[in-house]
Amino acid sequence: MSQPHLFITGANRGIGLEMVKQFSKDGWRVSACCRNPENALALTQLANQNKDIALYTLDVTDYQAVAQLAKSLQDQSFDLLINNAGVYGPRGSSLDHLDLDAWRQVFETNTIAPLKLVQAFAPHVGSSQGKKIAILSSKMGSISDNQSGAAYIYRSTKTALNQVIKSLSIDLSPQDVKVIALHPGWVRTDMGGPNGLIDVEESVTGLKKVMTSDIMTGRFYNYDGAEIAW
Numbered sequence: 001m002s003q004p005h006l007f008i009t010g011a012n013r014g015i016g017l018e019m020v021k022q023f024s025k026d027g028w029r030v031s032a033c034c035r036n037p038e039n040a041l042a043l044t045q046l047a048n049q050n051k052d053i054a055l056y057t058l059d060v061t062d063y064q065a066v067a068q069l070a071k072s073l074q075d076q077s078f079d080l081l082i083n084n085a086g087v088y089g090p091r092g093s094s095l096d097h098l099d100l101d102a103w104r105q106v107f108e109t110n111t112i113a114p115l116k117l118v119q120a121f122a123p124h125v126g127s128s129q130g131k132k133i134a135i136l137s138s139k140m141g142s143i144s145d146n147q148s149g150a151a152y153i154y155r156s157t158k159t160a161l162n163q164v165i166k167s168l169s170i171d172l173s174p175q176d177v178k179v180i181a182l183h184p185g186w187v188r189t190d191m192g193g194p195n196g197l198i199d200v201e202e203s204v205t206g207l208k209k210v211m212t213s214d215i216m217t218g219r220f221y222n223y224d225g226a227e228i229a230w
């Protein structure tokens with residue numbers, strides 16, 4: 001393969017930023033998106049040191065901007081597209097405590113936006129050699145794994161995302177594009193908090209190995225390569 005090309009959202013911090021670090025270190029060209037490049041100091045510093053990292057402003061819920069970016073990059077091919085951007089929403093959602101407006105917003109970011117992103121960029125992936133799309137889901141979206149209840153907002157948006165991923169994997173199979181869901185582990189980021197079990201380096205090292213191996217489309221993978229039941 002000629003120099004492989006990664007396109008990633010939410011690249012300014014947490015798991016997304018570490019993806020940019022590790023893929024660019026491995027020689028990939030990286031198109032990294034974030035909402036506010038002017039505040040993304042670490043990402044900007046990486047891009048300043050490496051001509052193969054390009055930065056783009058993108059709020060994934062601004063679908064007009066998504067379509068415009070896809071159009072402006074129509075001559076480019078992405079071997080791997082990672083939808084990493086995601087939000088947790090208000091903490092402690094429970095039967096007695098549910099913020100419905102927040103739920104709708106989290107649904108927009110975690111469920112609808114990944115579909116709109118793939119819709120806009122599927123041609124760029126289909127024209128590449130790698131032909132892979134990886135979407136950051138969460139084990140908290142697995143119905144089989146739900147032993148502790150609650151967390152209605154985050155869980156339901158990731159469960160619905162899993163269904164979106166499964167349908168995308170079927171709909172894009174004629175183009176040979178593989179689509180997978182990923183669980184990064186419980187990671188020490190702003191979202192995962194300080195009690196997470198692993199750091200971003202360990203999570204992304206595992207996720208990168210999964211994404212660059214011979215994956216099966218329409219599956220849900222843990223960062224260590226194990227399959228997770230939907």
Ligand SMILES: NC(=O)c1ccc[n+]([C@@H]2O[C@H](COP(=O)([O-])OP(=O)(O)OC[C@H]3O[C@@H](n4cnc5c(N)ncnc54)[C@H](OP(=O)(O)O)[C@@H]3O)[C@@H](O)[C@H]2O)c1
Pocket residue numbers: 009010011012013014015016034035036058059060061084085086087088109136137138139183184185186187188189190191192193196
């Ligand atoms: N950490 C964990 O333990 C864990 C576990 C399971 C799954 N995940 C999933 O892994 C992914 C990354 O998580 P993380 O831990 O790295 O989270 P994080 O540290 O909170 O970072 C989230 C990233 O998503 C971006 N983002 C949020 N809304 C966006 C929008 N509308 N448009 C563009 N970017 C947006 C944020 O950008 P801003 O800086 O602009 O807000 C930030 O770059 C998420 O999808 C998350 O659900 C994480």
